[in-house]
Amino acid sequence: MVPSTTMSRRLSSFTDSLLQSLLALFVVFALLTQTSPARAQACCAGTGAVTPGRLALHEFALVGVQLKGGLMYGSFDQLGNYHALSQGSSEQNYEQDLFASLRLTRHAQVAGLVPFVETHRTVPGLAQTGGGIGDVNLNGRYDFTFAGASRFVPGIGLLAGLTLPTGRPPESPNAGPLAAGATGIGALQGNVALALEQSYGPWLINLTGALAHRSARTVTSAEASVRSQLAPQWTVLAALAFVFRDERALALSASYATEGDSKLDGQRVPDSGHRLTTLTLGGLWPMSDRLRLQGSVFWNPPIDGSSLSQPALIGASVTAVFSWL
Amino acid sequence: MALRRFIALSALFLAGCAAPQLSVPKGAIASTAGPRELLDPNARLTVFEFFSAHCPCQGAHDARMIALAEKYRASGVSLVVVDSEVGATPERDQTEATRRHYPFPIVIDAGGRVARALDAEFATYVVLVDSGGHVLFSGGFDSDHRDLNDDATPYLEHAIEDALANRPQRREEARVLGCALQLN
Numbered sequence: 001m002v003p004s005t006t007m008s009r010r011l012s013s014f015t016d017s018l019l020q021s022l023l024a025l026f027v028v029f030a031l032l033t034q035t036s037p038a039r040a041q042a043c044c045a046g047t048g049a050v051t052p053g054r055l056a057l058h059e060f061a062l063v064g065v066q067l068k069g070g071l072m073y074g075s076f077d078q079l080g081n082y083h084a085l086s087q088g089s090s091e092q093n094y095e096q097d098l099f100a101s102l103r104l105t106r107h108a109q110v111a112g113l114v115p116f117v118e119t120h121r122t123v124p125g126l127a128q129t130g131g132g133i134g135d136v137n138l139n140g141r142y143d144f145t146f147a148g149a150s151r152f153v154p155g156i157g158l159l160a161g162l163t164l165p166t167g168r169p170p171e172s173p174n175a176g177p178l179a180a181g182a183t184g185i186g187a188l189q190g191n192v193a194l195a196l197e198q199s200y201g202p203w204l205i206n207l208t209g210a211l212a213h214r215s216a217r218t219v220t221s222a223e224a225s226v227r228s229q230l231a232p233q234w235t236v237l238a239a240l241a242f243v244f245r246d247e248r249a250l251a252l253s254a255s256y257a258t259e260g261d262s263k264l265d266g267q268r269v270p271d272s273g274h275r276l277t278t279l280t281l282g283g284l285w286p287m288s289d290r291l292r293l294q295g296s297v298f299w300n301p302p303i304d305g306s307s308l309s310q311p312a313l314i315g316a317s318v319t320a321v322f323s324w325l
Numbered sequence: 326m327a328l329r330r331f332i333a334l335s336a337l338f339l340a341g342c343a344a345p346q347l348s349v350p351k352g353a354i355a356s357t358a359g360p361r362e363l364l365d366p367n368a369r370l371t372v373f374e375f376f377s378a379h380c381p382c383q384g385a386h387d388a389r390m391i392a393l394a395e396k397y398r399a400s401g402v403s404l405v406v407v408d409s410e411v412g413a414t415p416e417r418d419q420t421e422a423t424r425r426h427y428p429f430p431i432v433i434d435a436g437g438r439v440a441r442a443l444d445a446e447f448a449t450y451v452v453l454v455d456s457g458g459h460v461l462f463s464g465g466f467d468s469d470h471r472d473l474n475d476d477a478t479p480y481l482e483h484a485i486e487d488a489l490a491n492r493p494q495r496r497e498e499a500r501v502l503g504c505a506l507q508l509n
Binding site for chain 1 (some may be wrong): 379471505507
């Protein structure tokens, strides 16, 4: 029998990994909400399939809601080896994100996102469902140049964001025995990113690199308090989108996030780093000038070495965006 | 801004239309204007409208553009559609003009020089010029995006009416809601 403290620690570590995974997805989403519309159409293709919440050039503001569900089907160990879920274990993740964007100038826009996170987790003999508000994100984007404006100079955008620890961290006593009530990582996170994009007819290519820094925080358990800090996280995203004449769009993207070992009381914790590879296929369906629907499926491929110390998820999202011109 | 456009356009006119090095579709569209005709010296007013073959907003405004061109042709208003985008070819634009039933030519702006001279960044962006080369109005064709509304503000039509009536423009610029041009 596994001692309860050990089990709790494993679950906490596991939940932390899962939240890291969700955070990585969240960061990618935050980036994507600020990346360009497919094909960089100022009208029309709108916030393309690659980019749920970014304002198109002609848009003044938008609000949106994204419903997301994910199913854990395996995990990657500390060596990057993929393992299927053990019998009796399962996990389902749901998230509802409310987001809004506002244009400040032709080149600058700001956005905010409030996530609500729910988790249902089971292990042999135990099941728990929990959730609540997640970590709120605020971000901004400044476009120095726009895709398509020049044949040779791509669209160049600088992004910066701040994720507030408004969620419930995994070690919280209210997170429950399986930590299904955890909805955040407990740390303040700042990120910057550089986005390059160029359009060629109906095609759009996007390449985004991001760096996230997480603040140190004190983690208190029944036994002791330790100072914990996650390593900086690097994320690279590449996306290819195609816009049809009627403005419907499809996008395929791949992201790779990596971070080194975390620290406890200033000491590096061996083998605590993470890597995560995510593939996403997204689509956009404009209902009108002001309303568009977007959807995506995402997948952490079960390929050894593609991820490290992370759960393997497969999931989908549906997004509705209403904008003001 | 307007002064810069005026200077740019005046320079374009004074250069005898050779400066932009427009490549006119040859044989593809029978009535295709040549570089000199682009400026239409016989017209009282010339409208440059920047075109994007892929832009749904462009397609949405086709009927309105055609109607406006026909409405004001007798008044000496000439509409010149300019394609400054990457990938513009005479063959493709001939197909587009035919498909859209354009009664006016699409002129390919090789190098995007006309677009840059007139600050064109979006499809359905229009520039209204008088016979003296003065830019009277620049901006959106109207206030609609892709979904057309009966109560849209017809910016270009207002500008033409003001110019034909020899009265001050009620606005010299207007917001453009068309697609971002992918310039040559």
